[in-house]
Amino acid sequence: MAGDGIEYSSGGTRIRVEGLKAVLSKLNKAGASSDDMKDLMHEVGSIVVRAAQPPVVSGTLAGSIRAGRGKTKAVVRAGFASIPYAGVQHYGWPAHGIAPHPFLTDALRANHAQVFAALEAGIDELLAKNGLK
Structure with missing residues (x-):
């Protein structure tokens, strides 16, 4: 589906996930x-939060790293x-x-491999829970 991909690039590596928006729409x-x-x-x-290692002076910055709930x-x-x-x-x-x-x-x-695996497993679980799998 055109325009429905999510892309991640790092150095010479590029990962493109196709169909995520459509899956999320169907789940909804x-x-x-x-x-x-x-x-x-x-x-x-x-x-990502658990893996992040900011420069440490007092630990305040490390304590401020959090995941949102989008x-x-x-x-x-x-x-x-x-x-x-x-x-x-950071920058x-x-x-x-x-x-x-x-x-x-x-x-x-x-x-990134663990992130994609967790996303895939979570979506599979939601698909099964909602009778789409």
């Missing part, structure tokens, strides 16, 4: 609970208004001599 029409989808996406994001996507966030330096640590700030430490990207890259 079949009555899959919005909370079920949010729980699945939180579980997928939590894989219905259609897994989101991982770091920092709060009180921890505004999370982005600077760097060359003008101030701060090198990037892409701890979230590195965690995703190192665990």
